[in-house]
Amino acid sequence: xxxxxxxxxxxxxxxxxxxxxxxxxxxxxxxxxxxxxxxxxxxxxxxxxxxxxxxxxxxxxxxxxxxxxxxxxxxxxxxxxxxxxxxxxxxxxxxxxxxxxxxxxxxxxxxxxxxxxxxxxxxxxxxxxxxxxxxxxxxxxxxxxxxxxxxxxxxxxxxxxxxxxxxxxxxxxxxxxxxxxxxxxxxxxxxxxxxxxxxxxxxxxxxxxxxxxxxxxxxxxxxxxxxxxxxxxxxxxxxxxxxxxxxxxxxxxxxxxxxxxxxxxxxxxxxxxxxxxxxxxxxxxxxxxxxxxxxxxxxxxxxxxxxxxxxxxxxxxxxxxxxxxxxxxxxxxx
Amino acid sequence: xxxxxxxxxxxxxxxxxxxxxxxxxxxxxxxxxxxxxxxxxxxxxxxxxxxxxxxxxxxxxxxxxxxxxxxxxxxxxxxxxxxxxxxxxxxxxxxxxxxxxxxxxxxxxxxxxxxxxxxxxxxxxxxxxxxxxxxxxxxxxxxxxxxxxxxxxxxxxxxxxxxxxxxxxxxxxxxxxxxxxxxxxxxxxxxxxxxxxxxxxxxxxxxxxxxxxxxxxxxxxxxxxxxxxxxxxxxxxxxxxxxxxxxxxxxxxxxxxxxxxxxxxxxxxxxxxxxxxxxxxxxxxxxxxxxxxxxxxxxxxxxxxxxxxxxxxxxxxxxxxxxxxxxxxxxxxx
Numbered sequence: 198x199x200x201x202x203x204x205x206x207x208x209x210x211x212x213x214x215x216x217x218x219x220x221x222x223x224x225x226x227x228x229x230x231x232x233x234x235x236x237x238x239x240x241x242x243x244x245x246x247x248x249x250x251x252x253x254x255x256x257x258x259x260x261x262x263x264x265x266x267x268x269x270x271x272x273x274x275x276x277x278x279x280x281x282x283x284x285x286x287x288x289x290x291x292x293x294x295x296x297x298x299x300x301x302x303x304x305x306x307x308x309x310x311x312x313x314x315x316x317x318x319x320x321x322x323x324x325x326x327x328x329x330x331x332x333x334x335x336x337x338x339x340x341x342x343x344x345x346x347x348x349x350x351x352x353x354x355x356x357x358x359x360x361x362x363x364x365x366x367x368x369x370x371x372x373x374x375x376x377x378x379x380x381x382x383x384x385x386x387x388x389x390x391x392x393x394x395x396x397x398x399x400x401x402x403x404x405x406x407x408x409x410x411x412x413x414x415x416x417x418x419x420x421x422x423x424x425x426x427x428x429x430x431x432x433x434x435x436x437x438x439x440x441x442x443x444x445x446x447x448x449x450x451x452x453x454x455x456x457x458x459x460x461x462x463x464x465x466x467x468x469x470x471x472x473x474x475x476x477x478x479x480x481x482x483x484x485x486x487x488x489x490x491x492x493x494x495x496x497x498x499x500x501x502x503x504x505x506x507x508x509x510x511x512x513x514x515x516x517x518x519x520x521x522x523x524x525x526x527x528x529x530x531x
Numbered sequence: 532x533x534x535x536x537x538x539x540x541x542x543x544x545x546x547x548x549x550x551x552x553x554x555x556x557x558x559x560x561x562x563x564x565x566x567x568x569x570x571x572x573x574x575x576x577x578x579x580x581x582x583x584x585x586x587x588x589x590x591x592x593x594x595x596x597x598x599x600x601x602x603x604x605x606x607x608x609x610x611x612x613x614x615x616x617x618x619x620x621x622x623x624x625x626x627x628x629x630x631x632x633x634x635x636x637x638x639x640x641x642x643x644x645x646x647x648x649x650x651x652x653x654x655x656x657x658x659x660x661x662x663x664x665x666x667x668x669x670x671x672x673x674x675x676x677x678x679x680x681x682x683x684x685x686x687x688x689x690x691x692x693x694x695x696x697x698x699x700x701x702x703x704x705x706x707x708x709x710x711x712x713x714x715x716x717x718x719x720x721x722x723x724x725x726x727x728x729x730x731x732x733x734x735x736x737x738x739x740x741x742x743x744x745x746x747x748x749x750x751x752x753x754x755x756x757x758x759x760x761x762x763x764x765x766x767x768x769x770x771x772x773x774x775x776x777x778x779x780x781x782x783x784x785x786x787x788x789x790x791x792x793x794x795x796x797x798x799x800x801x802x803x804x805x806x807x808x809x810x811x812x813x814x815x816x817x818x819x820x821x822x823x824x825x826x827x828x829x830x831x832x833x834x835x836x837x838x839x840x841x842x843x844x845x846x847x848x849x850x851x852x853x854x855x856x857x858x859x860x861x862x863x864x865x
Contacts, residue, residue: 329755329789389721421662425728428762429724429758
């Protein structure tokens, strides 16, 4: 798997679109200790603003192009910053669909300066097809009603909470941001489809009986483009526990307004039913409710209603953390 | 997409394993008119035995390495035949995981002789992610209780029957054998997983209202390794009609004896339920029952029982053809 040198300088791009630096934001949020600073205007993630030269002098080893755009290509307006970072002697890491080395200017500059280009979506080792064989260790998988509802944040909040309680636990990253946070992982949506389940078997492999892998989910069984990835991930993860992630108030599928978001109940039932193929005793452990658009005064009321509906914890990982879920897990084990 | 010159010389390998030349067998069965002959011993597909030199003299343009093995690699014992074909001036086509051009000896021989190497699993054009947008034209998708139960044969039998009734119909290939039969297609298990649904939207794209695409299914929603591919295919196909394929008497999943084959009823219900996301009015049209291991005297009794259970046609495509299903389709439309 990948080996990316740290610490990072996070690139934010040059636009005011707060959604674009999704990967940089995730790293800053969950691993600020790995970040020397940030570069780009007018946005900020609350890190020190630094030029690549300043960051390199301060010890930064890798410039993270932590941006997403529709085409997944290196935008021309990002090029000067990437070249500045290369000139400063930093490696460059990206989670874009397009490889950094497919850009002639970037490849030639990197060769000249002797720095490495890391393409998180492409630098994948050998994979194998799934076996479905039951394996030791325990696994929690975050699943969702849609894309971009908070599966990675939920996974990381659970990892943080269980670590604080001295559980043996690892976050298992399946997307580019998660991989840059974890320092390793497999981008399941970027691999050959025959290997989806096998890749997740490999990523969250057998482990001690009291060890928990927190597997980052992707997509949704109810997303018309990405459900195949979600199902392969579900089967490969062999989850003991599912945590269903949803964004409060979202009624239409992201970038697919023709599609309604299915009910939480349908999503839970279908995920449990499909999980049972490889994990017959799977259980739902909690609902994670992303309340970013909810009036703060109403968050607890909404979460309480969902909690009562499912007789399980319901939490927003950014507001409440995952303590309620960890309590449920402890009570269940005893 | 691919463009492979015909006619073919089919390679059967050098072993007595009748299952190995799976792709060659499919081409010989469904498109004998495209085959000048066969090469290899001791197996036969009933075509004239010819050396590559003889076949080239008789007009063969492409040598088809229509063999499957566990690793998906060019077996050393196949190399002399492949080199013979190249020497005779034929292109070479393969559906193996390993690219022909990754074998130095083959690549250098092909370059020297000026012939083309076609890797059906690799020569994939640009793909896009699915949109889920409803599109015109009608589509039939074959789905299965497992891998290798007869989805391609069922699709081709339906194509043949509907063509004979003057339907506007196309077979849409999603696997290597199907692609060599159709001359075009997309190997959905060999593409990046993000694009599964989108690739099938592209393969079986919008068409005349009275045109039928017969989409070749892959895997099974109940296969622990490949269900993700099957679900992406299901969503991308937007099928109007599903045909459920099963091998009579098979009780364990292929190459996965830990897994039981689910009941036909469960497979039908789950496929219909999951299909409805992108095709709300989907219906089951028939059960295709592969009776290769059934006592010939009992085939009709078994098919009748399944037919009565589902109140739909049940046929073995190799024994009965797909006339019963075509009758059902005609009655339904009127």
